[in-house]
Amino acid sequence: MTATPTPRVTIKEVAARAGVSKGAVSLAFNQKPGLSEATRDRIFRAARELGWAPSPTARTLAGSRVDVVGLAICRPARLLGLEPFYMEFVSGVESVLTEHSCSLLLRLVRSLEEEVGLQESWWRGRQIGGSILVDFRADDPRVATVERLGMPVVAVGHPSLTGSLTSVWTEDATAVTEAVRYLAALGHRRIARVGGAATLGHTSMRTAAFDEAARALELAGAWQVATDYSGEAGARATRSLLTAAAPDRPTAIVYDNDIMAVAGLAVAAEMGLSVPDDVSLLAWDDSQLCRITHPPLSAMSHDVHGFGAEAARTLFGVITGEGPGSHPVPTPVLTPRGSTAPPKV
Amino acid sequence: MTATPTPRVTIKEVAARAGVSKGAVSLAFNQKPGLSEATRDRIFRAARELGWAPSPTARTLAGSRVDVVGLAICRPARLLGLEPFYMEFVSGVESVLTEHSCSLLLRLVRSLEEEVGLQESWWRGRQIGGSILVDFRADDPRVATVERLGMPVVAVGHPSLTGSLTSVWTEDATAVTEAVRYLAALGHRRIARVGGAATLGHTSMRTAAFDEAARALELAGAWQVATDYSGEAGARATRSLLTAAAPDRPTAIVYDNDIMAVAGLAVAAEMGLSVPDDVSLLAWDDSQLCRITHPPLSAMSHDVHGFGAEAARTLFGVITGEGPGSHPVPTPVLTPRGSTAPPKV
DNA sequence: AATAGGGACTTTACCGGTTCAGAAAGCGCT
DNA sequence: AGCGCTTTCTGAACCGGTAAAGTCCCTATT
Structure with a gap:
């Protein structure tokens, strides 16, 4: 408001300096036909010398697209x-x-x-x-x-x-299915999934896919819990999944993002469970985070x-x-x- | 461009509906004096009925501030x-x-x-x-x-x-000093710092403060290494700091962000070193990340x-x-x- | 020679607001 | 009644561009 004034150069100055009308400058800057090469050059030179660029605001108002x-x-x-x-x-x-x-x-x-x-x-x-x-x-x-x-x-x-x-x-459903099949192929029969926010559409699609895969593979145990994607929620979910006595608890957990997987890893450590021996963990989204933990997290990776x-x-x-x-x-x-x-x- | 047209309602329609001029509408919407309460009300009602709000673009062009x-x-x-x-x-x-x-x-x-x-x-x-x-x-x-x-x-x-x-x-310098003093007070005499990008101003201020604190406390060993803030760089730095034989390696490491601290934690685990027994780790910026590792990371925390x-x-x-x-x-x-x-x- | 057709620009009318110099109306006062 | 002051509101200019229509001149065609 009170900031010191900035000298504004407008299309008019450019036109004057190039010895043409505003319209010509506009044509030049929108690469529209109707100008000779010479004039075009003169206009661009003038603009460059004045350090002018068309005002997006004015452009927008005048009806062209918004960038x-x-x-x-x-x-x-x-x-x-x-x-x-x-x-x-x-x-x-x-x-x-x-x-x-x-x-x-x-x-x-x-x-x-x-x-x-x-x-x-x-x-x-x-x-x-x-x-x-x-x-x-x-x-x-x-x-x-x-x-x-x-x-x-x-x-x-x-x-x-x-x-x-x-x-x-x-195709989230396919990915969930692949994740579950992979864990099942490793020999896991009791698999859990720590999902994201239940209101989100892709969460429910993943949930359905997980159910479907669990049924198809006739898993002995399948759990799903919804969270808010936060590390704390992931930790909480993991803790409650792993407190069950050994034969009943999941041997593998799939997470809906990597933050929760990292949290899950910490919870396993804190409970004295070894990863992957006691429990396997599979992350989602695979940011750099998955590579810097110990052990590094297996993940459904994805070029975000x-x-x-x-x-x-x-x-x-x-x-x-x-x-x-x-x-x-x-x-x-x-x-x-x-x-x-x-x-x- | 070719998108189906949206019916645009402008200040003119509002003015017409309220039975006043454009100028009056403008006055009303900028809470400027010069309008009777009754007119003002009529204008706002008309605007509400038409679902109109002033166009920021036009406003900007006409010279008022940009939001x-x-x-x-x-x-x-x-x-x-x-x-x-x-x-x-x-x-x-x-x-x-x-x-x-x-x-x-x-x-x-x-x-x-x-x-x-x-x-x-x-x-x-x-x-x-x-x-x-x-x-x-x-x-x-x-x-x-x-x-x-x-x-x-x-x-x-x-x-x-x-x-x-x-x-x-x-006041980064103060914080660095506090971090070093804290570690020294715990008994650490060999302390390292894994810093951020060297070109950044605050990094060099922290570096200087670390040097100063190390000298003031007469530490037996003080290391600093610059990184690009990435987890990988943090892991690399930690690995090289910790490969030294036991009596010569740092017993505590301060990181410039939390990602690197998490990576450092993983490296320690991978090298069979226990945290905090063999080496203490101190993170910076303290996002949620610090709380979900195992052990949870001590940090210089900061309301970002x-x-x-x-x-x-x-x-x-x-x-x-x-x-x-x-x-x-x-x-x-x-x-x-x-x-x-x-x-x- | 008259006319049509282009090319190269210029003119002018907006876009949707803000702003400011008046105009009209109402009021108190002499 | 006439005068000056407010208060309330209008009209027009302007912000910095775009776009469509108009002007002018030069060349090709019939």
């Missing part, structure tokens, strides 16, 4: 800080946005309702050109809102959750950075008018490390 | 994904921005030069009302740029690095969320014209957990 995309993440701040997933995802998104000189408008929200309102006001206020929607749940209200607004978005979530929206997703990049690319597709589509991204693959082995008991 | 603040983070994406620090910091920033209905424009950059260019173009393009600058180094070029532009910013870093800019910072919030609050102060100032934030405090104890050797 900002929105991302609202709805999780308690406390949890977010720790989830490597989102930062990695964001960095993947950024890597693509940058190529298009596009920025990311990030907002942490506390509820889905708040997000719906935010997306709508972002869009109606022309603050963003499109949005990346994450954390879908069943009957997600964002689907209808976005359709009503005709707002370009990419939905990060399974097509069964994202309705008509263009989606980018991983690439996932974010693909989401951003797809969003650009939607913005430029590509029809709706479904973009599967590679299914997480099993990366065995030191935390999984045949049960010794 | 977006910028944050450019310069670290390789791979590392960012894992550093709990930034996500937590961002969530603290957001918590304050939200109260002011302000958004965060986030960008990951690859170099300081890129950041300087970005900040300048953000500011000149009126994309942001101000910026939060992080990761200061000695003779940081951003100081001069920002002064030249008269751009409101808050510098997250020690005043000795941030020149005339308003800063928010923690609050740090971010304070930075945002201070930025608002700068934007509204408060003079330059220096805002220290509480020094990290020692939180002893299970990873530190008197040396047994």
Whole structure:
């Protein structure tokens, strides 16, 4: 407000210096036809000399596209800080946005309702050109809102959750099945899964897949517990799973993220259980974290950075008018490390 | 682009419905004097009925302030994904921005030069009302740029690095000294520190403070190694520190973040060393991560969320014209957990 | 020679607000 | 009645661009 003034150079100065009209400058900077090479050069030179670049604000107001995309993440701040997933995802998104000189408008929200309102006001206020929607749940209200607004978005979530929206997703069910089969192949008959937030769509899909796999493999024991993704919740879940007497407790646990797996590892150690001899642990998402524990965590690993990049690319597709589509991204693959082995008991 | 059209309602419709001019609507929405209560009410009612809110873009263009603040983070994406620090910091920033209905424009950059260019173009393009600058180094070029532009910013870093800019910072030197004193008080005479990126200003301040403390306490051994903050680097550093034969190796290690401390813990385990009996480990920044390991990590803990919030609050102060100032934030405090104890050797 | 067709620009009308110089109305006072 | 003051509200200019229509000139065609 009171900040010392900055000399603003506008399109008018550039036009004057190049000896043309504002319109000509606009044509040049939007690479539209109708200008001679010579004039074009003169304009660019003038702009360079003045250090001018078109004002995105004015451009937006005048009706051209907006070079900002929105991302609202709805999780308690406390949890977010720790989830490597989102930062990695964001960095993947950024890597693509940058190529298009596009920025990311990030907002942490506390509820889905708040997000719906935010997306709508972002869009109606022309603050963003499109949005990346994450954390879908069943009957997600964002689907209808976005359709009503005709707002370009990419939905990060399974097509069964994202309705008509263009989606980018991983085949979680397949991955869960693979995880369970792998543990069963090692000889485990009592397997548990420490899942994420129950409200989230992909959590319930994983839950269903786990049940299905357990039945198909005729496991002797199968447990599932929902958490909020935090390390504390993971620790708590692990502790309660492992307190059962030896013959009844699970010999392998699959986690829905890596933070909880790390916590689980610590709980096993604290209970005097050896990993992987007494219990095998399998993480999800596989950030760097899985490699720095002892033993290193086996994980269903997943190129989260690439996932974010693909989401951003797809969003650009939607913005430029590509029809709706479904973009599967590679299914997480099993990366065995030191935390999984045949049960010794 | 080709997205189905969204019916846009503008100030004109609101004015028409309330039976006043655009100007009146503007006055009402900016709580400026010159309107009767009755008219004001009529205008707000009309706006509510039409679901209208002023367009930030148009507002910005017309010269009022911008309700977006910028944050450019310069670290390789791979590392960012894992550093709990930034996500937590961002969530603290957001918590304050939200109260002011302000958004965060986030960008990951690859170099300081890129950041300087970005900040300048953000500011000149009126994309942001101000910026939060992080990761200061000695003779940081951003100081001069920002002064030249008269751009409101808050510098997250020690005043000795941030020149005339308003800063928010923690007294790192004091914290390092406290950490070393604590370990010395436990009886450790050979202490190492696994630091962060050497180019960063706060890293060199911590390095100097460590040297100073080691000398003052006449430690028998003091090591420091610089890393890139990654878990891998932390593991490597720890491994090389601990390979020395028993009498010569450090009995305590301080880390510059918690990721490296976790990695260090794993390395100790892998080398058959017990923590804290054979070696004590002390983490920094104390995210949730420190509590979920086994043993839980002692840490110099630090309210990173609050740090971010304070930075945002201070930025608002700068934007509204408060003079330059220096805002220290509480020094990290020692939180002893299970990873530190008197040396047994 | 008259006319059509382009190319190269310029003009002008917005986009959706803010702001500021008046205008109209109401009121108290001499 | 006439005058000055407020209070309340309007109209027009402006912010920095874009886009569509218009102007001018030069060449090719019939």
